[in-house]
Amino acid sequence: MSKTSTLKASDINIIQKKNLMLLLTVVIIVALTMLASYITDYNHIDGLTSIPAAISWMASNMIFSQSTLANLSNVLRLLWETILISIVATTTASVFAILFALLGSSLTYINKPFMYLAKIIASMSRNIPVVAWALILVISFGTNSMTGFLALFFGSFGFLVRAFIETIDEGSRDSVEALNATGATYWHTIFKAVLPGSMPQMFSWILFMIETNIRSATLVGLLTGTGIGYLFDLYYKQLNYEMVTLITLAIVVAVLIIEAFSNLIRREIL
Incomplete structure (x- = not known):
């Protein structure tokens, strides 16, 4: 019984470590993304809001004729x-x-x-x-x-x-x-x-x-x-x-x- 409990506890610790590493990786990626946006002066919101205007321009300028x-x-x-x-x-x-x-x-x-x-x-x-x-x-x-x-x-x-x-x-x-x-x-x-x-x-x-x-x-x-x-x-x-x-x-x-x-x-x- 004690051995089974020990194995289960060990498995739980491994899962917790993996989840912690995954969370840490996500945090690092998000932090790097925000840092890159700050350095390059890029605004994600402005980029997303400009998509409709870009699609409208493409529709009016890039349709080829006969x-x-x-x-x-x-x-x-x-x-x-x-x-x-x-x-x-x-x-x-x-x-x-x-x-x-x-x-x-x-x-x-x-x-x-x-x-x-x-x-x-x-x-x-x-x-x-x-x-x-x-x-x-x-x-x-x-x-x-x-x-x-x-x-x-x-x-x-x-x-x-x-x-x-x-x-x-x-x-x-x-x-x-x-x-x-x-x-x-x-x-x-x-x-x-x-x-x-x-x-x-x-x-x-x-x-x-x-x-x-x-x-x-x-x-x-x-x-x-x-x-x-x-x-x-x-x-x-x-x-x-x-x-x-x-x-x-x-x-x-x-x-x-x-x-x-x-x-x-x-x-x-x-």
């Missing part, structure tokens, strides 16, 4: 170009990411120096935003499709290396140890145990990265003068809000279609 629809073919052409650049950049980055993930994973690393080097390179690539990559590369390559491709490539590479390393590390160590015990070579172990078990999850990460890059490619296009981002920037500077609306809707519809398609593939492979 003449605007005549430019839809050009919008779709540049949108397709943006999608293709995103796919090529992601798939190319995934090939290099797999190699670096094999070197950086604790399950498949060759030696410790190469493992740390792979992780450092991936971390540097991942922690530089895609926009920063675009600005850096514009100086070297100018405003062209290659600059957009490389910016998306480096941004994708760092993220995918980390995702692939976690995927490989979560794989079955038993199958790897069993193959090693039979005297299998390193590459035999990789192709017979590691990649077959990790590839479905890796493919899911690649699909997710393609979706992300299509969104990022629009912003990259603003900086590199390519794709749908260039067209958006052109009409925005001309204050042609009807075309801006058409381009925005085209991007949203394309992303939703690709997201639905990738979700369908994920359900089949996972």
Whole structure:
């Protein structure tokens, strides 16, 4: 009886500590939000009350006419170009990411120096935003499709290396140890145990990265003068809000279609 009471008391103490930590976290978040609002001189009430006026302005300025629809073919052409650049950049980055993930994973690393080097390179690539990559590369390559491709490539590479390393590390160590015990070579172990078990999850990460890059490619296009981002920037500077609306809707519809398609593939492979 006393042991049961002790266990119940211990459970209650754990729950109370968790609730206390949750309450403390909420208080800290609220305090940081209020501090940020004070420093930036932002008023949440004014922001909320301005929403109806913003919606009214959008309704009166961003509804496109029949003449605007005549430019839809050009919008779709540049949108397709943006999608293709995103796919090529992601798939190319995934090939290099797999190699670096094999070197950086604790399950498949060759030696410790190469493992740390792979992780450092991936971390540097991942922690530089895609926009920063675009600005850096514009100086070297100018405003062209290659600059957009490389910016998306480096941004994708760092993220995918980390995702692939976690995927490989979560794989079955038993199958790897069993193959090693039979005297299998390193590459035999990789192709017979590691990649077959990790590839479905890796493919899911690649699909997710393609979706992300299509969104990022629009912003990259603003900086590199390519794709749908260039067209958006052109009409925005001309204050042609009807075309801006058409381009925005085209991007949203394309992303939703690709997201639905990738979700369908994920359900089949996972």
